[in-house]
Amino acid sequence: MKTRLHSSIALMLCATTLFGCSAMRSDYQSPELDVPGIWPEKLELDMNVEPQNQKEAAVIQVDEWWTLFEDPQLNSLIDQVLAFNSDMAKATLTLRKARLVAGVSENNKVPNVSFSQDSSSEYDIDSDSTENSSSTSLSLSYELDLWGRVDAAADADEWTARASYEDRESTAQSLVVTTATLYWKVAYLNQMLALTEQNIIGTERVATLTKNKYDTGSATYLEVLESTQTLFTQKVQLNQLQQELSETQNAISILLNQPLQDTGVTIDQLSARPVPDVEAGIPADLLLRRPDVKASLYALKSSLASKDAIAASYMPTLTLTGSLSTSSSNLVELLQNPVAKLGSGIVLPFLEWNQMELNKSISQVDYEMAVVDYRDTIYQAFEEVANLLTTKESYRYQGNVIKEQYVNAKEIERIYASRYQNGASDMIDWINAMESRRSIESSVLVNRYNQFLTQVKLYQSLGGGDIAPKS
Numbered sequence: 001m002k003t004r005l006h007s008s009i010a011l012m013l014c015a016t017t018l019f020g021c022s023a024m025r026s027d028y029q030s031p032e033l034d035v036p037g038i039w040p041e042k043l044e045l046d047m048n049v050e051p052q053n054q055k056e057a058a059v060i061q062v063d064e065w066w067t068l069f070e071d072p073q074l075n076s077l078i079d080q081v082l083a084f085n086s087d088m089a090k091a092t093l094t095l096r097k098a099r100l101v102a103g104v105s106e107n108n109k110v111p112n113v114s115f116s117q118d119s120s121s122e123y124d125i126d127s128d129s130t131e132n133s134s135s136t137s138l139s140l141s142y143e144l145d146l147w148g149r150v151d152a153a154a155d156a157d158e159w160t161a162r163a164s165y166e167d168r169e170s171t172a173q174s175l176v177v178t179t180a181t182l183y184w185k186v187a188y189l190n191q192m193l194a195l196t197e198q199n200i201i202g203t204e205r206v207a208t209l210t211k212n213k214y215d216t217g218s219a220t221y222l223e224v225l226e227s228t229q230t231l232f233t234q235k236v237q238l239n240q241l242q243q244e245l246s247e248t249q250n251a252i253s254i255l256l257n258q259p260l261q262d263t264g265v266t267i268d269q270l271s272a273r274p275v276p277d278v279e280a281g282i283p284a285d286l287l288l289r290r291p292d293v294k295a296s297l298y299a300l301k302s303s304l305a306s307k308d309a310i311a312a313s314y315m316p317t318l319t320l321t322g323s324l325s326t327s328s329s330n331l332v333e334l335l336q337n338p339v340a341k342l343g344s345g346i347v348l349p350f351l352e353w354n355q356m357e358l359n360k361s362i363s364q365v366d367y368e369m370a371v372v373d374y375r376d377t378i379y380q381a382f383e384e385v386a387n388l389l390t391t392k393e394s395y396r397y398q399g400n401v402i403k404e405q406y407v408n409a410k411e412i413e414r415i416y417a418s419r420y421q422n423g424a425s426d427m428i429d430w431i432n433a434m435e436s437r438r439s440i441e442s443s444v445l446v447n448r449y450n451q452f453l454t455q456v457k458l459y460q461s462l463g464g465g466d467i468a469p470k471s
Contacts, residue, residue, distance in 0.1 A: 031300075031371045063465035066176055066456065068276040073265050074183055077252075081179045082172060082469055084257050091168040091468075098164035101157050152309035159302035166295035172468035173291060173460050175255070180456045182252045186267040188449040189245040192442065194269075196238045199438050203231045206434070210427055223427040230431055275451045278458060287381045290463035296370075296377040303370035307363040381461065388458040395454055399447045406444055409437040 066078055082088060207227040213219035252260045287293060416433040419425040 031375055064467060065459035065462075065464055066180055068459070069180075069271065069452075069456075070273055071271055073267070074180060077183055077256075077263065077265050078176050078179050080263060081175055081255050082467070085175055085255055086257060087171055088168075088175060088468065091171040095161070095164045095168045098157075098161040101161070149309050152305045156302045156305035156309060159298045159305060163295045163298035163302065166291040166298060169291035169466055169468050170295060173464070176467065177456055177460050179252070179255060181453055182248055182255070183267060184270060184449060184452045185248050186245065186252070187270045188445060189241055189248060190267065191269045191445055193238065193241050193245065195438075195441060195445070196234060196241060200231065200234045200238065202434070203227070203234055206427075206431065207231055218423070219427065226428055226431060230435070270445075270448055270452065275448075275455050277455075278462070282462065284382070286463050287378070287385070288463070289465065290381055290461070293377055293381055293463070296374045300367075300370040300374045303363075303367045307360075307367045310359055310363040384461045385458070388454060388461055392451070392454045392458060395447060395451045399444075399451065402440060402443050402447055406437070406440045409433075409440045413437045 067075055207224070207230075210219050210224050210227045214221060214224050249260050256263060413430075413433040413436070416425060416430040420427055420430040
């Protein structure tokens with residue numbers, strides 16, 4: 001009875017081995033997303049669309065989005081950074097390593113062939129003769145992937161390699177944003193320096209006028225001190241701006257691995273062109289083209305394949321090993337008595353039941369964590385775009401108000417200057433009006449700089465095609 005029961009179990013296991021190995025692989029299911037209602041209706045994401053199939057979205061979003069700013073010098077600088085930056089080189093090496101690992105795993109799917117040749121020579125003193133001999137051996141080794149373990153492991157490494165590719169693209173996108181940010185910061189600081197220098201010249205004129213009026217008895221010594229104090233403050237601001245400009249230029253040089261002056265790029269001021277806008281009606285599916293989203297998706301699929309590989313690793317393996325024209329003993333025994341061969345082989349891994357269950361549970365937790373990470377990446381993409389759209393509109397509104405405020409400040413300064421020169425008001429009132437106008441003028445420049453930064457971050461957050469140099 002026990003023998004019959006053991007044979008029945010073995011037959012069932014054998015049938016599972018021969019016909020049910022595909023059941024060891026898990027079908028990938030897109031994680032469900034609960035998109036908060038605070039986002040616009042147009043940001044509903046179709047998770048059933050693969051990133052590589054976003055052709056319609058690709059038409060809407062320009063891949064090299066920085067070219068929309070129509071600045072040839074910026075384009076040239078970005079091209080050089082993508083070509084020579086150290087982080088880009090490291091990301092390329094990481095990708096190359098991941099591809100090599102994936103290649104090793106893929107190679108495990110095919111038979112391994114080994115060849116050896118030995119030769120020897122023996123001299124017989126008695127007969128004064130030499131006997132030569134040689135032998136050649138060619139062997140073939142192949143693991144029969146009954147449970148899909150080798151295939152799952154290879155898939156896991158392949159998805160990891162794809163994730164590394166997207167990580168490299170993410171590095172490239174970040175470098176573009178960093179380069180553009182530093183480029184515009186240099187332009188902004190140069191304009192601030194020019195503005196501060198003009199203010200110093202104006203303040204020196206006021207100080208000279210006040211000193212002359214003091215000499216004639218029409219101004220107090222306190223007014224002379226107040227005009228000089230403002231001059232000191234502006235000179236300190238000028239020095240701080242010069243230091244910040246030098247640090248920003250050095251940061252660009254580090255990105256390029258060469259001095260900025262060697263690039264032939266000169267950055268004097270922010271472009272006078274209108275800040276480009278995004279088209280209306282951009283579908284949320286465009287976010288699936290973001291490198292961080294794709295990398296997270298591929299990491300998720302790699303985790304799923306790794307889970308299958310771990311589960312399959314506890315099933316018996318069958319290696320077909322033999323010489324060139326012979327079958328291995330394992331294969332012969334399997335064909336002669338499959339029930340005994342597979343039945344006895346399957347029972348052995350289950351002796352480590354606790355260890356097997358722990359490892360399978362760990363791999364399941366890793367997969368569930370990858371699902372959470374993928375969802376978080378999608379949600380963060382939604383939040384990032386929504387926040388940047390709001391910020392963009394806010395800076396646009398503030399820019400219009402500040403421009404009107406600047407017009408009023410100039411008129412107020414003119415009136416106070418006239419009143420002071422005619423003795424109708426104190427010098428301090430004129431200085432205060434002058435400082436107010438200067439502050440608002442600086443705000444106009446800061447606002448325009450922020451509009452550039454927000455726009456470039458928005459383009460990045462919307463995703464795009466591959467921009468990294470070919471690896």
